[in-house]
Amino acid sequence: MTMHVSVTVNGETYDVSDVEPRMLLSDFLRDRLGLTGTHVGCEHGVCGACTVLVNGDSVRACLMLAVQANGAEIVTVEGLGSPDELNVLQAEFREHHGLQCGFCTPGMLMTGEDLLRKYPLATDDDIREGLSGNLCRCTGYQNIVAAIRSAAAKRTEKAS
Amino acid sequence: MKPAQFEYVSPSTIDAAIAALVASNGEGKVLAGGQSLLPLLNFRMARPAVLVDLNGIEGLSYIEDRGDRIAIGALARHRELEHSPLIASKLPVMSAAMRHVAHLAIRNRGTIGGSLSHADPAAELPMLATFYEAEISVQGPSGRRTIAAGNFFVDALTNCLEPEEIVVEVEFPVLKQDGWAFEEVARRFGDFALASIAVSVRRGPASLEAARVAVMGVADTPRRLREAEDELVAMALDDTTPDRFAEIVVSLVAPNDDLHASADYRKHLLAQLARRALRTALAMKG
Known part of the structure; x- marks a missing residue:
């Protein structure tokens, strides 16, 4: 079983099909969207390296399924600023x-x-x-x- | 470190969620905030065939004033309890305890229904439910029933729910109190408690008219200490009361040694916290 996920990440909308329900949001951001700024450390909610904002709240991306982010607005570190213009x-x-x-x-x-x-x-x-x-x-x-x-x-x- | 395969369903009603659990033939698992379940899935310590995600169910995240009780929907997140003015005024012990619940990102996702169901013996919400004598409403294939918090937690990480039952609401009685305190020590702020105590007192003309005491981190479930309450009410209040109270509290618990702390250390902590908590509660101007 795969599902369709539609998310807004850093202001851009992504429509991604063939997402396995077991895919973690952290892996989805890195492997499907290519946003590798979100780091994967412990993968069980202890280290905090994968923290992103989901609908304005900080969330551990390894403790959320990508399919749960359907319809959500996400900000990753790539969305904060750029090398030329840091926030x-x-x-x-x-x-x-x-x-x-x-x-x-x-x-x-x-x-x-x-x-x-x-x-x-x-x-x-x-x-x-x-x-x-x-x-x-x-x-x-x-x-x-x-x-x-x-x-x-x-x-x-x-x-x- | 990745979950095994499962079927994912996201029902929009409680009835549909229960139907999905029934259809899973005991292979289903309920997903709320996921802050305890996802680590278990990632480690493959839990391998459910079906994951029933409650987050699509509307109207389960309320915090409602019912006069002498506060009702909280199962999907209310820790952060909402932490910042709720209603809880701050009506359930101040809960309000004080909430910032000890894990870390910011976990409070943003974790839910009261999930925390109670997970039944960690050193987690704040099961302890608060025990302290307040909360009534936990659960729904299953044969309808709804209410379970007193004192009967809900059976053992470490074990509650009394049937496999197809879901926590839907928790009602907390508002305590009549003149003073209260919540104290906790964890290895790192936000970690599970090594020892913790909640105390509430109501003053009478000479001594205390009523007292409420609950502890966690020192047994397989959170515990209300009725013996300590009774002795506290029977005591004459003087400078030695907090010391005598601490002795009584410690005499009522028998923690185990584990990786995080020895039994003696937990008892030592609990005695300190009990003394401090009662002093704070008695000093409060109600």
Whole structure:
């Protein structure tokens, strides 16, 4: 049994047929749509590397079936900015050296985007709590927290 | 690390979902938020022939004020409970506990019906259902029935549902209380609890008029500690009350050693949390 999946990813609509129901959203994004910015780490919802936004909420793409995304609006790391024009959070990650090997970075950015939208992030503890579902084995998190702190401050400046 | 093949159905009504489960001859599995089931599928620890996805059923994600009770539809997601002003005002213990439920992306997907059905002994929602004495409404081929939370959780990861029954609603009684607290320690914020306690108190003229106590992470199911409640109500309140309460709580549990913590460490944590929780609850101006 295969199914048809129609999704909007980063503003573009994709109609894909012959999708097996067991295909994970993470594999669908990478293998069927060629969007390899979404990284696959643990494939059981522990590392957070495959985090994407589904209808505005951060979701682990390895814990969702592609067929469940039918009709949904998805944003992946490719949808945040471009090498020439980084978005605010990406620019802060570069500024604060918030990455080393880069494997966890797409997931960190997508979680960061969701955190910035939903939470006040008044303290570093709030940021660390929010990032608790994303693992990084290089940075020790310090600079990731600093990047998000700075993005949160810019968000507040913009709003006031 | 990829699920085995299954047939996928996405019914638009509860009746159709139950019919699909019946038709699967015991080989079906219900999919709600998928935050516990998908890992099991990915590891092929679960290999259902049919996956019945409830997410296409409209009208199952409400949070409704029924006066002395709050009703929550089975598909309400953890994030909705976490941010609900109604829950913050009527079920403050739940509200405080929700940010401990896993991590942001999991709270965005996970559902109350799914968490209760999964019945993890160290998960917040089964503990909250036990604490509040929630009534869990389930529907199956022979209709609807209501199960008290105290009877719902049978063992670790085991509930009392028949294979073709689905959780559809959970009703939480609003507690009359003057003070409350929720305390939890996990290895990492958002992970499953090593030990946790919820406490609610109602003051009388001299001592407490009523108390409610539930714990998790220290048994195969979450547990309401009625003995601790009774002793707390019988106690004269003074500076030693939190210490005496902690002793009683710990005397009522017998956790096992496991990979994450020794039994002694869990008891040590629970005693600390019990003391802290009661102090917080008693200090609250109701």
